[in-house]
Every structure is written in C-alpha cells, then in structure tokens.
Amino acid sequence: MELDTNMVNNLEDRPKVVSKKIIVPFILITSLFALWGFANDITNPLVAAFQTVMEISTAKAALIQFAFYGGYATMAIPAALFVQKYSYKKGILLGLALYAIGALLFFPAAQYEIFEFFLISLYILTFGLAFLETTANPYILSMGDKRTATRRLNFAQSFNPVGSLLGMFVASNYILTSLKSDIRNESGELIFSTLNSAEKSVIRTNDLAIIRDPYVILGIVVILIMIVIGLYKMPITNKHDNTIHPYESFKRLIKNYNYREGVIAQVFYVAAQIMCWTFIIQYADNLGIPKAKAQNYNIIAMVIFLSSRFISTYLMKYLNSRLLLTLFAIGGMITTACVILVEGMFGLYCLIATSAFMSLMFPTIYGIALEGLDKDTTLGAAGLVMAIVGGALMPPLQGSIIDLGTVAGLPAVNASFILPFISFVVIAIYGYRTLRKHKIVI
Numbered sequence: 001m002e003l004d005t006n007m008v009n010n011l012e013d014r015p016k017v018v019s020k021k022i023i024v025p026f027i028l029i030t031s032l033f034a035l036w037g038f039a040n041d042i043t044n045p046l047v048a049a050f051q052t053v054m055e056i057s058t059a060k061a062a063l064i065q066f067a068f069y070g071g072y073a074t075m076a077i078p079a080a081l082f083v084q085k086y087s088y089k090k091g092i093l094l095g096l097a098l099y100a101i102g103a104l105l106f107f108p109a110a111q112y113e114i115f116e117f118f119l120i121s122l123y124i125l126t127f128g129l130a131f132l133e134t135t136a137n138p139y140i141l142s143m144g145d146k147r148t149a150t151r152r153l154n155f156a157q158s159f160n161p162v163g164s165l166l167g168m169f170v171a172s173n174y175i176l177t178s179l180k181s182d183i184r185n186e187s188g189e190l191i192f193s194t195l196n197s198a199e200k201s202v203i204r205t206n207d208l209a210i211i212r213d214p215y216v217i218l219g220i221v222v223i224l225i226m227i228v229i230g231l232y233k234m235p236i237t238n239k240h241d242n243t244i245h246p247y248e249s250f251k252r253l254i255k256n257y258n259y260r261e262g263v264i265a266q267v268f269y270v271a272a273q274i275m276c277w278t279f280i281i282q283y284a285d286n287l288g289i290p291k292a293k294a295q296n297y298n299i300i301a302m303v304i305f306l307s308s309r310f311i312s313t314y315l316m317k318y319l320n321s322r323l324l325l326t327l328f329a330i331g332g333m334i335t336t337a338c339v340i341l342v343e344g345m346f347g348l349y350c351l352i353a354t355s356a357f358m359s360l361m362f363p364t365i366y367g368i369a370l371e372g373l374d375k376d377t378t379l380g381a382a383g384l385v386m387a388i389v390g391g392a393l394m395p396p397l398q399g400s401i402i403d404l405g406t407v408a409g410l411p412a413v414n415a416s417f418i419l420p421f422i423s424f425v426v427i428a429i430y431g432y433r434t435l436r437k438h439k440i441v442i
Helices: 005-013 020-043 046-053 063-085 088-104 106-112 115-142 146-157 160-178 197-231 246-255 257-278 280-285 291-315 321-341 345-358 361-370 374-402 418-437
Strands: none
Touching: 020 063, 020 088, 020 115, 020 146, 020 160, 020 197, 046 063, 046 160, 046 197, 046 280, 046 291, 063 088, 063 115, 063 257, 063 374, 088 106, 088 115, 088 197, 106 115, 106 197, 115 146, 115 361, 115 374, 146 291, 146 361, 160 197, 160 291, 246 257, 246 374, 257 280, 257 291, 257 321, 257 345, 257 361, 257 374, 257 418, 280 291, 280 345, 291 321, 291 345, 321 345, 321 361, 321 418, 361 374, 361 418, 374 418
C-alpha cells in the first residue's frame, strides 16, 4: 500500500517542538522552570509556619507572599530592559546570582529572628526569579518554529510543577514535620501560645533554623547551576536592536487589546493559583488537620496539576489553546464555588481538584498574549511577569477575610475563596474573547 505523497510531505513539513541542535540549551533553560517552581512551593507553607512561630495574624503572615511576588513586580521591567540591551544568557546569569543571594540571606535572618528580615530575603530572591521568568519564557518561545511556540512553552512549563513538588516534599517532610511550634493538644488545638516566654524562645530559635536550612542549600545549588550555564555556549535568538525604544514599545503594547487583556488575565490567574495553594493548609486547619498532614493535600494538588499540564499540552495538538483556556477557567469556577458553599472534606477535595484546571493557564495566557509582538516581545514578557503581582496583592486580602472568623454564615476560610472564583471568571472572559476575535468555531 502506497502512502499519499502529499500526506508524506505534510508529515515531513510539520514543525518540531524542539529541534535536536538546541536540545541541550533547551534542557538547561527548562531546568530553570523547576528551579523557580521549587522556590514558589517551599515558600507557600511558610505563611502558616510563620503565623504560628512568630505569633502574628494570617494577614501579616501573608506578607510572605506580598514580598515574594512583589519582587517580581519591582524587577520585571528592569529585567526586560537588561535583556533587551544585552542577551538572554546574561539576564539568566544575573537572575541566578540574585536568586542565590536572597536564599543565602535566610542565614542571617534566622540568626536575628526578625520576620521583616525574612521578607527582605524573599524580596531579593524574587528579583532573581523576575529575571529568570522574564528571560526564560520568551527564550523558550524563540527556540524554534513560531507555530509550535505555545506548545513548546507549555512543555517547558510542565517541569515547573516538578520543582514545585520537590519544594512541597521538602516543606512537608523536613520543615513542617519538624516544627515544634505546631504541637497540638488532644482536641487538635495549638498549645504554642500557652507556653511561657522562655519556652517560646527556645522553640522559635529551633523552628527558624529549620526554615533556614533548605534555603541556604538552595542558594548553593543555584550557584552551581549558574556556573554550568555560564560555561555553556547558548544560542543567540534575540538580536540587539538599538532602534527599539521602551516608551514606543510600551505605547504599542497598551494599544494591543490581546496583550493588554492578557496581562489582566495573568494577574488574576497568578492570584488564584497562589491563594488556592497557600490557603489549603488554613482550609485543612479549620477541619482540625495538622500542618504537616495538610501539606500532603498540597502535594496531591500539585501532582494533579502536573498530570493535567502534560495532558492539556497533548490536547493542544487537537484543540485550540483559547478554547481549552475557556473550558478550564469554567472548570475552576465550578470547583471554587463548591469550596465556598460546601463545608467539610468535600470542599477540601474540590479545592485540590481546582489544580487540574489551573494547569494550562499561565503558559497559555502567556503564549496568547505575546502572539505577534515581534520586537516588543521582551518588554511584553516583562509586563506578563509583572502580572505576578497578583500573587502579592490577593493573598493578604484573603488572609484578612480568613481572620474575620465567619462571613455570611459560612466559615471565613470558605468564604474567602470568592476571590479565586472571581479570578477564574476574568480568565474565562479573556479566553472566550480571544476565541471570538479569532473567529474559531467551537
């Protein structure tokens, strides 16, 4: 049986997601996705940990997320300008250097036992992450045919939750299980606040050292990765263009509805992701589940997220990414509505299931928003990284709602998930609008 000649030609002409000649640079850059995933998800449980050991409110503890994601907002534009002037490789190296410095600053922060010092350390650490995300995402998009760019980014982003899972594992099996401040009585209530000052001081010193050590080790690992990338010859895919002026580029981006609305959608997505993962522990705590055990639910959520990321990347071979984004956002709306309205373990299960629908959102919004930007891509990428500020603004607000205790007859921790629900509504609208604008038939 002979194959049709046109069919053979079509198969040969189909662009590869990653070509063999750049496979090693692709792997090196993809490893960075796991690296910032680790930082994200070893940090999320610290909100609950610091709340107990430093004896502060949920809202103040959530400043961990404000510092962490605020660093992205502060450094995204400077990172883009740096990369535009120099190269992707130099941007990555500077990002890794800042990442390492921030992680290593956890050592003096633990010595002084000052909560604000930890916030500063995380703030500097995320200066590095801003450089990495502003650089690595468009770098991956540029490593091949434009037709496979969104799939390539989704594939690379699939390794982000691998790092997240490792961060969660370390948090669950090293940090949270070792915290002496999380001791409870027979009725499941914390007893740390009932201890005298001397006992609290000893426990606080012990617990902050436990929190410190993984970050110091992480800083050393980052330095080693920085050396490897520094020594390897990376492909140059962004040519310097001194005729590109940031102000003119910014004006073009603002006029681009696809990009403008994409940034807004990304703000709400990151907010939803961080809220859903950060406050799983508080939700479980409201059900009397200890922090270490509650973190296991976070790990399950991340496994679901990772599995769904690979599945959705495969589905993009057959279904338009805008359609998938819309459908997944609607799925997120349904699960978070159940989290709000249904108390008990079923609500917790729905919260965990939300991760399946969040899986494709960040890289898909990112890819759609950057389509057709060409020479404005670097600054456009910075705007999408700045959108991570949603993770800085929303968690403290959700923490303030949780501190109320009860809202409209519901436990405040349940009611607080109205914020992720609203976020998914915004994302669904963006997905649907881009679907309609491209005249894609469902």
